Amino acid sequence: MHELGVIIEVVKYVEDFAKKNKLTKIDTLVLQIGELSAMIPRYIEACYPAAVDGTMLQDTKLKIEILPANAICKECSNVFNVIQNDKVCPNCKSEVWELLCGKEFMIKEIVAY
């Protein structure tokens, strides 16, 4: 499970960001995770308490937004969800498409003061 190492990096980044911007308390951390990202939201949630323990984010709530794995069909320009449609365009059955989003792993925003 590699989520712990990655989330520790995230916590470091946010702590740095908070220091630079003179924030005293972070209420919520919002992450965006693509459906095709190598990060699994369930695991992120599981290791989050360990990652924030003893840091400035100790009491910070975690919110995760899932971004869909959407692609555009190269044949008919239809936009569809790759996972739900088994990697085939539901409109024209083409397997040639380009991923628009779904691999992200982003720190979207923080709620702080």
Add this chain to the structure above:
Amino acid sequence: MNTYKIIEIKESVFSNNDRQADLLREELKNKKTFLLNLMSSPGSGKTTTVLRTIEALKDEMKIGVMEADIDSDVDASLVAKTGAKVIQLHTGGMCHLDADMTKQGIDALEADGLDLVILENVGNLVCPAEFDTGSSKNAMILSVPEGDDKPLKYPLMFSVVDVLLINKIDAMCIFDFDIEKVKERVKKLNPNIKVIPISAKTGEGFDEWIDWLKKEVKAWKE
């Protein structure tokens, strides 16, 4: 009264790693040290390949090795016997290395003056492909017993490597493994990939592999 505010960050976590990787690559470029990131499944023959590669090059290059076994120093002590400089990276159970851990390894190795550093990444075909380590080039070993369908199952790994070594070709007669099929599958994912069949046991194919590596090390120093 609500004094909370929402502060947008919009920072890709991987781009943070990518930046650290670029910094490390630049540092290594200045040091004229070539870093090879070697990835594969467990047991595909990384350590055996590293040992034979050191044997072939040790008279003309100063070589260092970073071993990233999860919880042992078995491989590190084998490599140390060759006389190459070696360190064990403490990955703390991690399934991949990121640029920051690689940088710590390079510092601990005191890589100044080394021509070539080989990083034996954690044995795993999934997430090491997602994390740029700061290496000059990426190599992957696929061994014959693993089967020729691996490019279909782990496409990302095959698309990020510069060279693919197909190892254990001495065992080809026991397994039905189709090298041409593998080549066809990986070229579809990665048209520029170099595929070299080898046997780390017999040394077959090593001339081509060593040639490739020498050329890349030389190009890196220019």
